[in-house]
Amino acid sequence: MASANKVLMIDYEKCTGCRLCELVCAVKHDGISNPVRSRIRVIKWEAEGVYVPMSCQQCQDAPCMTGCPAGAISRNESMERVEVDYDLCIGCRTCVSVCPFGAMNFNPIDRKVIKCDLCDGDPQCVRFCDVKAVDFVDADRVGQIKSRSAARRVRTADTRATAIHSDS
Numbered sequence: 695m696a697s698a699n700k701v702l703m704i705d706y707e708k709c710t711g712c713r714l715c716e717l718v719c720a721v722k723h724d725g726i727s728n729p730v731r732s733r734i735r736v737i738k739w740e741a742e743g744v745y746v747p748m749s750c751q752q753c754q755d756a757p758c759m760t761g762c763p764a765g766a767i768s769r770n771e772s773m774e775r776v777e778v779d780y781d782l783c784i785g786c787r788t789c790v791s792v793c794p795f796g797a798m799n800f801n802p803i804d805r806k807v808i809k810c811d812l813c814d815g816d817p818q819c820v821r822f823c824d825v826k827a828v829d830f831v832d833a834d835r836v837g838q839i840k841s842r843s844a845a846r847r848v849r850t851a852d853t854r855a856t857a858i859h860s861d862s
Contacts (some may be wrong), residue, residue, distance in 0.1 A: 695763060699833040702810070702817060704747050709827035710749045723808075733810040734819050734828070744840035749819070750797040751811035752776050758789035758798050758809070763854055775812050778790060784810035791851055821835050 697725050716732035724731045735751040747788075753759075756776045760769040760858045766782035767789055769775075778789075789807055790798045810817075 700812075700815070700830055701752065701774075702812070702820070703829045703831045703834045704749065705827050705829070706744065706746040707827075709736065709747055710824045712735060712826055713827055714822050715747055715788070718818045718822045722813060723784040724804075728803075730803065733799070733808055735794050735796070735799065737793040737796075739788060747819070747830070748795055748797055750776065750793075751795055752810075757792040757794060761788045763788060773774070773812070773814070776809070777811065778807060778809060 700768050713729060713736050715734050716729040716736060719733050720726060720728050720731040723733065728811075729735075734747055735759045737748055738744075750773045754769075756767065756769065759769065759776060762783075763786060764782050765786070766779045766785045768777060770781065780801050783806065785805060785807070787800055787807060789809075790800055798807055798809050800806070815832050817828070819828045823829075
């Protein structure tokens with residue numbers, strides 16, 4: 695059961711691009727180690743060496759829910775997530791096209807849309823991410839965590855700039 699007000703928090707700066715999150719997600723949901731079946735995707739910018747795990751943000755005012763012509767997507771308040779009712783889904787993929795995060799996907803094997811369901815409160819991507827690029831945290835802590843991270847980056851940049859300036 696999902697804990698109240700917990701969200702996936704992604705820190706792309708920690709991601710190594712190993713894609714283990716994709717594999718464990720696919721195994722958890724479909725019993726097969728195939729990234730196409732994953733509900734989380736690691737977007738890679740190889741030239742820059744940047745890897746960004748992307749997953750459903752469980753939006754409060756979800757565009758996928760608003761855009762679904764069949765009314766197959768709804769918000770489950772008790773589980774704190776947006777869900778797809780496959781009995782109502784017509785497979786039109788409107789939700790895939792309107793998601794601003796690219797987090798709704800289409801599984802061509804099963805011919806259905808897929809999205810993160812937070813593994814019913816025990817996200818496997820979090821359990822297997824050793825570097826904690828993906829974490830499951832209290833929603834009210836996200837701002838605090840991001841602020842601290844930003845402050846560390848600024849402090850590091852200032853320290854580097856001071857060191858470079860003093861070497862001149």
